[in-house]
Amino acid sequence: xxxxxxxxxxxxxxxxxxxxxxxISIFLGGHYSPGGGFVGGLMTSCAVVLLLLAYDLKxxxxxxxxxxKIMIACGLLISVSTVAxxxxxxxxxxxHAFSDFNFPVLGKTTLHTAVLFDxxxxxxxxxxxxxxxxxxxxxx
Amino acid sequence: xxFQILLNVILAYTWMFLKTSYSSSAFFxxxxxxxxxxxxxxxxFSGRFYxxxxxxxxxxxxxxxxxxxxxxxxxxxxxxxxxxxxRPGIFAMQTVLEKDWEITVLANLITLTPGTLVxxxxxxxxxxxxxxxxxxxxxxxxxxxxxxxxxxxxxxSR
Numbered sequence: 001x002x003x004x005x006x007x008x009x010x011x012x013x014x015x016x017x018x019x020x021x022x023x024i025s026i027f028l029g030g031h032y033s034p035g036g037g038f039v040g041g042l043m044t045s046c047a048v049v050l051l052l053l054a055y056d057l058k059x060x061x062x063x064x065x066x067x068x069k070i071m072i073a074c075g076l077l078i079s080v081s082t083v084a085x086x087x088x089x090x091x092x093x094x095x096h097a098f099s100d101f102n103f104p105v106l107g108k109t110t111l112h113t114a115v116l117f118d119x120x121x122x123x124x125x126x127x128x129x130x131x132x133x134x135x136x137x138x139x140x
Numbered sequence: 141x142x143f144q145i146l147l148n149v150i151l152a153y154t155w156m157f158l159k160t161s162y163s164s165s166a167f168f169x170x171x172x173x174x175x176x177x178x179x180x181x182x183x184x185f186s187g188r189f190y191x192x193x194x195x196x197x198x199x200x201x202x203x204x205x206x207x208x209x210x211x212x213x214x215x216x217x218x219x220x221x222x223x224x225x226x227r228p229g230i231f232a233m234q235t236v237l238e239k240d241w242e243i244t245v246l247a248n249l250i251t252l253t254p255g256t257l258v259x260x261x262x263x264x265x266x267x268x269x270x271x272x273x274x275x276x277x278x279x280x281x282x283x284x285x286x287x288x289x290x291x292x293x294x295x296x297s298r
Contacts, residue, residue: 020177025158063183106165
């Protein structure tokens with residue numbers, strides 16, 4: 001029996017975005033508070049899974065035209081190039097650097113290259129989770 | 141469009157609550173992140189991603205000011221010319237625009253174009269009657285108006 005998913009879909013329309021925003025907050029807060037690339041990525045893929053529950057595989061693939069296998073490769077590339085970047089400054093591998101910057105609206109902000117490494121982790125986690133779920137979901 | 145902006149503001153406030161910092165910079169960061177999320181999910185909404193429409197509105201404003209400037213220069217030229225060799229006339233133009241505000245904006249833009257002036261709108265809102273200061277080829281003028289203004293307005297409302 002096909003039920004009307006109107007309420008689920010309407011709630012998803014707002015909830016999915018709040019979940020993604022929370023996952024970004026967790027991802028960016030990894031240095032000073034619990035969180036980081038792994039939980040952040042898992043939670044972002046949770047939001048996509050919520051979309052998958054409310055809609056079907058084909059609709060979500062149309063909403064987010066992303067090849068998650070390419071996403072894994074991109075994540076690995078970002079992490080590897082962050083690690084390799086330390087070569088440019090004659091430092092041992094995986095040496096990270098940070099500095100304070102002054103931005104017009106944001107004020108004093110500290111940026112750290114470890115966030116880029118974390119971004120790679122974040123993308124790989126999303127890619128792997130979504131690849132697993134989509135592959136299982138597609139097989140009859 | 142309104143729903144997307146509202147959702148973006150809600151996301152910005154959610155970000156401020158998550159960070160427990162209620163400064164304007166936190167709002168901007170949240171708004172920017174919400175913008176990225178909405179852009180990633182742009183196919184999810186029935187309308188287009190709203191920044192495209194904001195861009196179209198900005199472009200319409202730029203066109204408006206450019207035409208205002210050019211029309212005054214053109215009138216200045218005619219006024220200062222010693223010989224009066226203009227051929228005034230009135231022609232009709234069909235429009236595909238439907239909403240009231242679209243027709244109003246189009247009429248105002250045509251009035252600001254060098255040498256043309258909207259005289260009347262037909263009762264069924266389909267035809268604009270335009271007075272041209274120097275009517276050489278009405279078809280050319282109509283095509284020019286359709287290409288620049290009507291498309292720019294359609295860009296906003298589509």
